[in-house]
Amino acid sequence: xxxxxxxxxxxxxxxxxxxxxxxxxxxxxxxxxxxxxxxxxxxxxxxxxxxxxxxxxxxxxxxxxxxxxxxxxxxxxxxxxxxxxxxxxxxxxxxxxxxxxxxxxxxxxxxxxxxxxxxxxxxxxxxxxxxxxxxxxxxxxxxxxxxxxxxxxxxxxxxxxxxxxxxxxxxxxxxxxxxxxxxxxxxxxxxxxxxxxxxxxxxxxxxxxxxxxxxxxxxxxxxxxxxxxx
Numbered sequence: 001x002x003x004x005x006x007x008x009x010x011x012x013x014x015x016x017x018x019x020x021x022x023x024x025x026x027x028x029x030x031x032x033x034x035x036x037x038x039x040x041x042x043x044x045x046x047x048x049x050x051x052x053x054x055x056x057x058x059x060x061x062x063x064x065x066x067x068x069x070x071x072x073x074x075x076x077x078x079x080x081x082x083x084x085x086x087x088x089x090x091x092x093x094x095x096x097x098x099x100x101x102x103x104x105x106x107x108x109x110x111x112x113x114x115x116x117x118x119x120x121x122x123x124x125x126x127x128x129x130x131x132x133x134x135x136x137x138x139x140x141x142x143x144x145x146x147x148x149x150x151x152x153x154x155x156x157x158x159x160x161x162x163x164x165x166x167x168x169x170x171x172x173x174x175x176x177x178x179x180x181x182x183x184x185x186x187x188x189x190x191x192x193x194x195x196x197x198x199x200x201x202x203x204x205x206x207x208x209x210x211x212x213x214x215x216x217x218x219x220x221x222x223x224x225x226x227x228x229x230x
Contacts, residue, residue, distance in 0.1 A: 001073075001094060004116050007163035008074035015052065015077075024201070025194045029111045029140050029222060030058040032190055036138045036226050041065035043106040046130065049073065049095070049113040053081035056088060069105075071098065096122045100130045107131075110139040112222075114173070115165045124180045128229055137182065137227040143189070144169040146221040170223055182227035188212060189220030 033055070039045065043066050047055050050070035059068060071093040072078050078090045093099055095117045108127050117123040127137055144167045170187060177184055189212065193204030208220050217223075 001096065001118055003164050004095070004118065005073050009076045011163065012074070012076040012080065022195065024198070025191065027054070028191060030055050032188075032222075032224060033109060033111060033138050033140065034058055034062065036136075036186070036224070037063070037107060037109075039063040039066050039107065043067070044104060045069070045107045045109065046071060046098075046100065046105045047109045048093075048098075048127070049110065049116075050081060050090065051077050053085045053088065053090075055109060055111065056085050069100070071100075096126065098126050098130055102129050103132045105130050105132065106135050108135070108137045108139075110137065112141055114139065114141045115167055116163065118164075120166075120168070121176050121179065124176055124182075128180045128182060131229040133229060135229045136185075137177075137225070137229075139225045139227070140222050141173070141225075142167045142221050143218050143223050145218050170218055173223070173225060177225060177227050181230055183230050184225065184227055186224070186226040187217075188224040188226075189217030189222075190224060191222040192220050194221055 041063075045059065045066050045068050047059070047068060047070045050072045053070060056068070056070070059066070068088065070081065070088060070090045072081070072090065073093065073095060075092055078092060081088070081090055091099060095113070096119055108131055110127065114120050114123060131137065147167050174184055174187065189208055190205065192208040193201050208217060211217055
C-alpha cells in the first residue's frame with residue numbers, strides 16, 4: 001500500500017498534463033458511470049480513489065443534493081482537489097480499510113482503482129461492508145488484455161504511468177465480486193479504440209456494443225461492472 005501511495009503522491013504534477021489531448025477517452029469513465037447511477041437527494045455516495053475530484057462535476061450537475069464523500073489514498077491529490085472543490089468532503093483512506101460505518105452508503109463509485117490495490121479481494125469486501133443492503137457498486141478497470149496496448153501507448157503518448165498495478169481478467173474480477181457476496185447486474189466492455197478520430201472511436205464502440213457477453217468484449221480497455229449488495 002505504501003508503494004501505491006508514494007507513486008500517487010509523486011505523479012501529481014504529471015497527472016493533469018498527461019491527459020491533454022485525450023480528454024474524451026479519459027473522461028469516458030465518468031460519462032459511462034453516470035449511465036448506471038439512479039440517485040435521490042437523500043442518498044449517500046462514496047467516490048473511492050477520487051484523485052483530483054474529476055467525477056464531482058458529473059455527479060453534482062445531475063445530483064446536486066446527494067451526500068458525497070470523496071476518499072483518496074494520496075494526500076497530494078486531496079490537496080489539489082480541495083483547492084478546486086472547497087465545499088466538498090475529502091477523506092484520506094487506505095484501500096484495505098475504509099474509515100466509514102458499515103452499511104452507510106447507497107452507491108460506491110470505483111473507477112480505475114481495483115487494479116492498483118495490493119489485495120483487491122479485501123478492497124471489495126470493504127466496499128461491500130460500507131454499502132447498504134441493496135446498495136450498488138459502479139466499478140471500472142482495465143482487463144488483462146490491456147497490458148500490451150498500454151505499453152504501446154506509453155511509447156508514443158504523454159502519460160503519468162500506471163505505477164504498481166495488476167490488470168485482471170474479467171473472469172477473475174467477476175469471481176471476486178461473487179465471492180464477496182455481490183450480485184453482478186452488468187458487465188460491459190468499452191473503449192475498443194481509445195485513440196484516433198471521433199468517428200473511428202464511435203465505430204469501435206458500436207462494434208464492441210454488439211459483441212457484449214462474448215470474448216471480444218474483453219478487448220475493450222475499460223471494463224465496467226455494476227454490482228448489487230445482496
